[in-house]
Amino acid sequence: MSAGYGDVFLMNLPDGVISNVLSALPVEQLLNASMVCKAFAAMSDKLLEKLCKERRWALPRFPRGQSATTAFPWRSLYRQHACIACGKIGEFPLRRLVSGHTVYLICKRCTAIPWVQERLVRENLFVDLEGVSGKKLLSKGQRTKKRRLSAG
Amino acid sequence: MRTVILRSSDGADHIVSSEAASLSRTVQSLLEELEAKEGEESPLIVPLPNVCDCTLRKVLQYCIQHTEPGTNLTGRIHVSETRRRDLEVWDRNYMLVSTDELYHLVMAAHYLNVPGLLELCCEGIANLIRGKSPQHVRQHFGLVNNFEKAEEEDIRRTNLWALVDEKELAKK
Numbered sequence: 371m372s373a374g375y376g377d378v379f380l381m382n383l384p385d386g387v388i389s390n391v392l393s394a395l396p397v398e399q400l401l402n403a404s405m406v407c408k409a410f411a412a413m414s415d416k417l418l419e420k421l422c423k424e425r426r427w428a429l430p431r432f433p434r435g436q437s438a439t440t441a442f443p444w445r446s447l448y449r450q451h452a453c454i455a456c457g458k459i460g461e462f463p464l465r466r467l468v469s470g471h472t473v474y475l476i477c478k479r480c481t482a483i484p485w486v487q488e489r490l491v492r493e494n495l496f497v498d499l500e501g502v503s504g505k506k507l508l509s510k511g512q513r514t515k516k517r518r519l520s521a522g
Numbered sequence: 523m524r525t526v527i528l529r530s531s532d533g534a535d536h537i538v539s540s541e542a543a544s545l546s547r548t549v550q551s552l553l554e555e556l557e558a559k560e561g562e563e564s565p566l567i568v569p570l571p572n573v574c575d576c577t578l579r580k581v582l583q584y585c586i587q588h589t590e591p592g593t594n595l596t597g598r599i600h601v602s603e604t605r606r607r608d609l610e611v612w613d614r615n616y617m618l619v620s621t622d623e624l625y626h627l628v629m630a631a632h633y634l635n636v637p638g639l640l641e642l643c644c645e646g647i648a649n650l651i652r653g654k655s656p657q658h659v660r661q662h663f664g665l666v667n668n669f670e671k672a673e674e675e676d677i678r679r680t681n682l683w684a685l686v687d688e689k690e691l692a693k694k
Binding site: 383384386387390391392393394395398399401402403404405406407408410411441442445446449454455456457486489 | 625628629632640641644645647648651652653655656659660665666667668669672673676677678680681682683
């Protein structure tokens with residue numbers, strides 16, 4: 371056996387092994403790994419398909435003769451349902467809409483993270499830290515900016 | 523308990539119990555064939571032309587460790603708690619190998635069809651991928667970015683914020 375480190379490593383592994391490797395990764399790492407190469411993307415799309423089907427998320431239907439516009443439909447489907455910052459599925463207090471379509475969601479935990487808030491500010495969005503009734507939406511210490519959410 | 527001789531690709535013999543050798547499903551089915559052909563008495567020699575000596579030794583370490591008294595072969599359900607914890611620690615230490623060795627090990631585990639070892643190796647490789655940027659993973663494992671332009675654009679557009687892109691953005 372001549373194959374070795376840094377030369378041809380994962381390329382030579384059988385497909386079954388690669389999919390085993392990928393299924394050992396947490397979802398957010400799986401999304402990351404799917405950017406490595408085509409084989410990884412195809413394999414992780416299969417894993418995400420399973421995940422989506424467990425949750426009964428279905429791909430949007432397309433008119434006859436047309437197929438999905440993306441090469442990896444399950445990946446984008448999963449992304450639509452998960453937090454854009456951490457890739458997990460959880461509570462989503464923040465939803466960005468453009469003409470009625472969801473562009474992204476951010477989960478509760480991530481809205482408290484400073485760099486996520488910074489990025490939101492760059493997109494002219496703000497995290498609402500107090501509810502309409504004045505109740506605090508995030509716990510103490512997590513509040514850094516006080517502005518109303520303006521999504522649009 | 524019978525003993526079996528496993529012969530690696532470079533001709534070195536390893537004598538193990540048939541119990542340990544049967545962890546490998548490939549060896550198990552070969553053994554059954556041999557027994558049917560040559561009868562119960564003759565020595566059982568299994569040639570393994572795809573596995574080199576040092577890798578086989580490493581694989582057998584795993585097999586022997588996982589068939590010691592107290593381990594249940596079928597499903598590991600009745601194993602005592604302490605024994606299970608010991609095995610976990612042992613597995614973790616066992617995985618402290620170079621990437622090169624890991625590669626040979628995973629190939630051997632795949633060929634010999636040792637489910638537990640294969641799973642362990644896959645976790646090991648997954649740990650190498652974890653937390654690395656796609657670029658870094660490609661470098662580390664010698665993979666090529668073979669996406670077409672449109673596909674890559676598509677994937678980049680639906681990327682997570684938490685991943686490397688965000689950190690790069692923050693730097694700018």
